[in-house]
Amino acid sequence: MTKHDPDLSLIFQALSDPTRRAMLAQLGRGAVPVSELARPTGLALPTVMRHLSVLEDAALIMTVKTGRTRMCSARPETLAATADWLADQRAQWEARTDRLEAYVATLMKETKA
Amino acid sequence: MTKHDPDLSLIFQALSDPTRRAMLAQLGRGAVPVSELARPTGLALPTVMRHLSVLEDAALIMTVKTGRTRMCSARPETLAATADWLADQRAQWEARTDRLEAYVATLMKETKA
Numbered sequence: 366m367t368k369h370d371p372d373l374s375l376i377f378q379a380l381s382d383p384t385r386r387a388m389l390a391q392l393g394r395g396a397v398p399v400s401e402l403a404r405p406t407g408l409a410l411p412t413v414m415r416h417l418s419v420l421e422d423a424a425l426i427m428t429v430k431t432g433r434t435r436m437c438s439a440r441p442e443t444l445a446a447t448a449d450w451l452a453d454q455r456a457q458w459e460a461r462t463d464r465l466e467a468y469v470a471t472l473m474k475e476t477k478a
Numbered sequence: 479m480t481k482h483d484p485d486l487s488l489i490f491q492a493l494s495d496p497t498r499r500a501m502l503a504q505l506g507r508g509a510v511p512v513s514e515l516a517r518p519t520g521l522a523l524p525t526v527m528r529h530l531s532v533l534e535d536a537a538l539i540m541t542v543k544t545g546r547t548r549m550c551s552a553r554p555e556t557l558a559a560t561a562d563w564l565a566d567q568r569a570q571w572e573a574r575t576d577r578l579e580a581y582v583a584t585l586m587k588e589t590k591a
Binding site: 373374375376377378380381382383386389390392393394439441444445447448451452454455457458459460 | 486487490491493494495496499502503505506507552554557558560561564565567568570571572573
């Protein structure tokens with residue numbers, strides 16, 4: 366577990382939807398009101414709010430309501446923790462020399478021998 | 479899209495399950511037979527096969543049947559493409575200075591003024 370102790374199941378579930386990934390990409394341009402996030406999706410507001418709720422539960426975004434406007438913002442620290450997990454996996458995988466290819470190659474050599 | 483053109487929805491869906499993440503971590507130790515992947519999960523073989531199928535559809539693993547043994551192996555290139563997507567998002571997010579904190583700070587200043 367990292368210091369941020371992210372809930373990877375919630376995070377990856379949130380990232381598994383293309384609409385939510387597009388919303389995250391849009392937040393790369395800065396904090397925006399919900400209405401602005403909703404516009405390019407063409408979705409009804411309740412649907413947009415459900416997507417935002419999934420992203421907020423996963424700590425990928427945060428929202429603050431000021432007056433009648435709800436502003437959304439990215440939480441880069443969660444993406445950082447997720448990237449750390451992926452990097453750990455990659456490091457382990459790539460350090461291995463006995464990949465399946467090597468295993469199959471050995472098998473084929475054995476079959477020929 | 480990257481050169482690998484990974485299906486991020488399938489990949490993140492596959493990664494959203496803790497059993498599947500544990501299987502991937504185990505594959506960091508190299509190619510292993512299905513039976514060995516199944517043992518620590520304590521799950522029935524059909525359930526294990528379903529998890530492996532989700533991982534294989536997402537191109538996170540590959541399996542090869544040799545005789546009566548099905549060997550599983552990680553596909554690091556898919557994890558690499560996924561990490562690239564995350565890195566792109568992070569770079570965009572972290573380049574922004576107008577985060578929600580800054581927005582809120584401005585709002586508070588305006589309220590005081």
